Amino acid sequence: MIDLRSDTVTKPSDAMRKAMARAEVGDDVYGEDPTVNRLQDMVAAMFGKKAALFVPSGTMGNQLAIRLHTQPSQEVIVESTAHIVRYEQGAAGALAGVQLHWIAGNRGLISPEQVEAAIRPKEPNTVQTGLICLENTHNSGGGTIYPLATIERIRSVAATHGIPMHLDGARLFNAIVATTLPPASYAQHFDTLSVCLSKGLGAPAGSLLMMNDLTLLDRAKRVRRMYGGAMRQSGILAAAGIYALEHHIDRLKDDHDHAKRLARRLQQIPTVRVNAQDVDTNIVIFDVIGHRHNPPTIVAALKQEGLLINAIGGVSFRAVTHMDISSAMTDEACEIFARVLAD
Ligand SMILES: *Cc1c(COP(=O)(O)O)cnc(C)c1O
Secondary structure (H helix, E strand, O other): OEEOOOOOOOOOOHHHHHHHHHOOOOOHHHOOOHHHHHHHHHHHHHHOOOEEEEEOOHHHHHHHHHHHHOOOOOEEEEEOOOHHHHOOOOHHHHHHOOEEEEEOOEOOEOOHHHHHHHOOOOOOOOOOEEEEEEEOOEOOOOOEOOOHHHHHHHHHHHHHHOOOEEEEEOOHHHHHHHHOOOHHHHHOOOOEEEEEOOOOOOOOOOEEEEEOOHHHHHHHHHHHHHOOOOOOOOHHHHHHHHHHHHHOOOOHHHHHHHHHHHHHHHHOOOOEEOOHHHOOOOEEEEEEOOOOOOHHHHHHHHHHOOEEOEEOOOOEEEEEOOOOOOHHHHHHHHHHHHHHHHO
């Protein structure tokens, strides 16, 4: 089966499992897991931040950030199809007591002018803006990369109004590899940022929330505990993360090449609407128009041929490349798409 549903479906390699089995561990609630500490130091140094905190999931990283930067009753500016909006079960409202102020982006990206217009005036009857969240790369936008210049300008708008910024960097490593920019060039513009080890990097679990402010770190540890994310001998998971950072970053380029190849093939199929030029990284979002089958039937027909993808609403589909998809599997996926979607 060729599984293009997500880059989260990767399984740890034998070498990664060996690193996990050998990991030196301790109780991380006491701060005594040497492997977790090493991972946190490594990631903080990589992104030029003072601290990184290991958390079980990307959702928890984002939710800690929202809780830390805001007061209940405030609102958070976020793009309308962001992971925080679509896939976190309303956690910002349920856990931090804030509302989300959605801005419709272009392939997931919002402009400094849109942010400026969305910031609420500081007057007593108006809800107050507590935080601005960006997502890079943008999942629902199709793995879109934020131009650094756009981020710089949004940061300057935020600074003028004294509003903190958080980056959902679940796939920031894809942006870093695709642009070859140093990790700190993105990180410097955010008060907090989260990165995932369990997406393209291929670790079984784990994310890191980074910051410069050590008071914020202390508070983050308390909220992590409150949200049920403080773990004990989590060095076993951290060891997988260290292995992933040491071996799986550069190879993300292969995933990007494979996604581009898929998009170029899809573009030739008459029922498919996609612009291969829009594929920045490892995600291909495309529409199927005028096909005799509806989306669930198309997904089932592809599955019958040995290819898994997700229907993501309306006539849209998402295919994601990752480390368990070889070049040969990419070619095979192209053929299956051509066969099934041509009907
Ligand atoms: C996957 C993902 C997350 C975090 O997801 P978890 O499943 O909670 O680890 C956050 N943001 C984006 C953009 C993602 O794609």
